[in-house]
Amino acid sequence: MARHKEFDRDEALQRAMEVFWSRGYEAASVGELVKHMGINRQSLYDTFGDKHALYLAALDRYREVEGRKLFEVLERPGPVKRALRQLFETVVEHSLGEGDRRGCFMGNATSELAGRCRATAEKACGQMAAAEEALYRALLRGKREGEIGAGRDLRAVARFLYSSLQGLQLMSKATRDRKTLEDVVRVTLSVLD
């Protein structure tokens, strides 16, 4: 009956995510998106609706792909404190790398749009809850294995860690001073002792 799609939807979405990630919502033009996605302008509108819907889809993809990638270190066996240190150091190393400092896409979206776009705020809340949960599970395991003291409010600590991760990524957009970022990480992780 009909012709098939000639491009891979997920791949195009991934490319769109990269544009939104490094440019933000407002500054990313549809022309730019079309170019980087490697698809036709019309295909973009046919497949994703409009710019805003594409942005929300990109946020979903970020959470599913990049979020999972970042937090999976917490699922691996071994000391939880070490895993958390690795998580934070991954962020630092990535920030100090040669690429452009685009921070956390979800954090950027929160900063730019969450205050005036309900859908974005909900995505940000969802990501926050998922990350909090991943951190909480890791902390629970640490408690169970005697690595973390029993008297702690682990829910609060998980929320704190997510907030710190966001603060760190924001700071890494302003400075490339390794010492500064490592100071932040060191003190942050000291709450686990």
Add this chain to the structure above:
Amino acid sequence: MARHKEFDRDEALQRAMEVFWSRGYEAASVGELVKHMGINRQSLYDTFGDKHALYLAALDRYREVEGRKLFEVLERPGPVKRALRQLFETVVEHSLGEGDRRGCFMGNATSELAGRCRATAEKACGQMAAAEEALYRALLRGKREGEIGAGRDLRAVARFLYSSLQGLQLMSKATRDRKTLEDVVRVTLSVLD
């Protein structure tokens, strides 16, 4: 010889700051700025140059006025820990207020522009250094007065506190759940014990 300016430059700049603060750089149009500033379009260009220069001037004003306002609690006599708690709780209360959640203007600027605008990154660095210094002075006083243990790297703690403040303000853009924000504050301040 000539006519006087009929508007107050600082007042107009304050208004411009408010627009940029709640809308961001890209989403704030010159028309919107003109309207809220209460001055003529031409006067805006005559007085501030262009939109980007106005934005940078607004960042300067934010640091001088709002930054000073927020951190002055640290200069007041009394226990340093209590002052720090007040600082963080001010942020939480402000976030939970009825107004729109615009977060920290400097944080927003960092997130939106620091990655691709050198001038913005420098302003963000400057603000960061100033805040770090204010926090560091407070911590030093706490140490001198025996409130804070002697073995701590206070420079690192000051950096950590600024990062946490930014993380907190970002989270407050996504959620209005008081418990979540207070969890973050409580754990953050626990590093001082």
Add this chain to the structure above:
DNA sequence: ATAATTCTTGACTAATCGTTCCAGAAAGGA
């Protein structure tokens, strides 16, 4: 082959963007 469907292409809206220009009103000093 034929018909149905989709992809591709580029031109095309209508609106908005930041910015500039211009003419007239207002206000100060001489």
Add this chain to the structure above:
DNA sequence: TCCTTTCTGGAACGATTAGTCAAGAATTAT
């Protein structure tokens, strides 16, 4: 009063924006 300067308002600039339309090429199933 007269000259100079600035403020004001609106019109206009060219560029860019998000989004649409239409026509032809390509690919499928019948």
